[in-house]
Amino acid sequence: MPRPVTPLQKKLIDCYQRGFPVTPHPYADIAAAIGSTEDAVINALADLQDRKILSRIGATYATGRAGASTLAAMAAPAENLEKIAHLISGFTGINHNYEREDKLNLWFVITGPDQEAIRQTTRAITDATGLAVHHMPMIEHYRLDLGFPLSWN
Amino acid sequence: MTSSDTVDEIDHxxxxxxxxxxxxxxxPYRDIGLGIGLGPDDVEQRLQRLQDIGVIRRIGIIPNHYRLGYRANGMSVWDVTDDRVDNLGFQIGALHFVSHCYRRPRHLPDWPFNLFAMIHATTRDEIDTRIADIASILGKECRSHRVLFSEKILKKTGLRLPKPKRCGARPCSD
Structure with missing residues (x-):
C-alpha cells in the first residue's frame, strides 16, 4: 500500500490550489496561516512531488492570453491509435493528449505563439498522419478555473 | 513596469x-529571478500583474488527480439550444463536480455538440450519476449528449511556451 497522504498534505492541497502567496517567503507564509513550519510545509510538498501526487506548484494560464491554443480531435484507426498518438505528442506545442472512447478517439490541445503557428502545426499533423484534424476552440467559458475540491477517502 | 495588459518579452x-x-x-521567486536576471520584487510584481490582467488564472498547487484516485474522467458533450447555452452553461459550470465547462463550435453533421463539461471522478458509476444530474438541468433544451471516457492520459503537461526562436511545427522532443 502506498503511504497515505498526511493531514498536513491534505490541508495544503485543499487550501492552496489557488491563492498561493506571491511574497518573499511563500512557504513560511503558508505555514503561518495553517499553523505549521516552513520546513514542514516544504518537506510535505517535496514528498508529494516525489510521489507524483503533485504535478507542480505554479501558475495556470488563460487560454489564448499567453499565445494561441485550440482543442483538437481526430478519428484515428484503432490499430494505429498508439502510434499516431505518440507521433502527435512529439510535435511542438501539443500539451494534452487523451485517448477517448468515441469515433473521434484522439483529443489534444494545440498551442503556439499565434494562430498561424496553430495552422502550421495542424497542417504538419495532417501531412504526417493523413487524417483530418477538427478544431474545437473555446467560444465561451462557464467556469473560472479554481481547481476543484477533492473528496478524501 | 508597464500598466497595460500586454505581455512583454520579460513576462514571457x-x-x-x-x-x-x-x-x-x-x-522561490528570488531563485526564479536569478535565472532570468530579475530581482525578487520584479518577479513578484510581474506575477501579480499577470494575474490581475487575467493571463495567469491562478497560482497554486496543481495535484495529479489520477494519482489521487480520480481514475475516470468523462468529457461530457451536449447539444444545447444556441440561445439558451450561455445561461445553462453557467449553471453547469457552477456544479462542484465539473472542473471545466466550455462552449465550442459544432462540426455538423457528425458532431452536433456545443457544450463541453469535464467531470472527474473515481469510478464510471459516479460519472453516470453526474451525467444524470446535468441532463436534468438541461432538460428539453438538450437534444442529445455523449460521454467520452478516458482512462489513459497520453500526454499532459502545463502550458509550454515555445522558445523565442521558433522551432516550427516539426516533431521535436521537449
Missing part, C-alpha cells in the same frame, strides 16, 4: 522560467 521569459513549477526553496 518569466512564464517560461516558472512553467515547470516553483522551486521548493525558502525564496
Amino acid at each position: 521569459a518569466l512564464i517560461r522560467a516558472t512553467q515547470n513549477g516553483l522551486p521548493l526553496t525558502p525564496h
Whole structure:
C-alpha cells in the first residue's frame, strides 16, 4: 500500500490550489496561516512531488492570453491509435493528449505563439498522419478555473 | 513596469522560467529571478500583474488527480439550444463536480455538440450519476449528449511556451 497522504498534505492541497502567496517567503507564509513550519510545509510538498501526487506548484494560464491554443480531435484507426498518438505528442506545442472512447478517439490541445503557428502545426499533423484534424476552440467559458475540491477517502 | 495588459518579452521569459513549477526553496521567486536576471520584487510584481490582467488564472498547487484516485474522467458533450447555452452553461459550470465547462463550435453533421463539461471522478458509476444530474438541468433544451471516457492520459503537461526562436511545427522532443 502506498503511504497515505498526511493531514498536513491534505490541508495544503485543499487550501492552496489557488491563492498561493506571491511574497518573499511563500512557504513560511503558508505555514503561518495553517499553523505549521516552513520546513514542514516544504518537506510535505517535496514528498508529494516525489510521489507524483503533485504535478507542480505554479501558475495556470488563460487560454489564448499567453499565445494561441485550440482543442483538437481526430478519428484515428484503432490499430494505429498508439502510434499516431505518440507521433502527435512529439510535435511542438501539443500539451494534452487523451485517448477517448468515441469515433473521434484522439483529443489534444494545440498551442503556439499565434494562430498561424496553430495552422502550421495542424497542417504538419495532417501531412504526417493523413487524417483530418477538427478544431474545437473555446467560444465561451462557464467556469473560472479554481481547481476543484477533492473528496478524501 | 508597464500598466497595460500586454505581455512583454520579460513576462514571457518569466512564464517560461516558472512553467515547470516553483522551486521548493525558502525564496522561490528570488531563485526564479536569478535565472532570468530579475530581482525578487520584479518577479513578484510581474506575477501579480499577470494575474490581475487575467493571463495567469491562478497560482497554486496543481495535484495529479489520477494519482489521487480520480481514475475516470468523462468529457461530457451536449447539444444545447444556441440561445439558451450561455445561461445553462453557467449553471453547469457552477456544479462542484465539473472542473471545466466550455462552449465550442459544432462540426455538423457528425458532431452536433456545443457544450463541453469535464467531470472527474473515481469510478464510471459516479460519472453516470453526474451525467444524470446535468441532463436534468438541461432538460428539453438538450437534444442529445455523449460521454467520452478516458482512462489513459497520453500526454499532459502545463502550458509550454515555445522558445523565442521558433522551432516550427516539426516533431521535436521537449
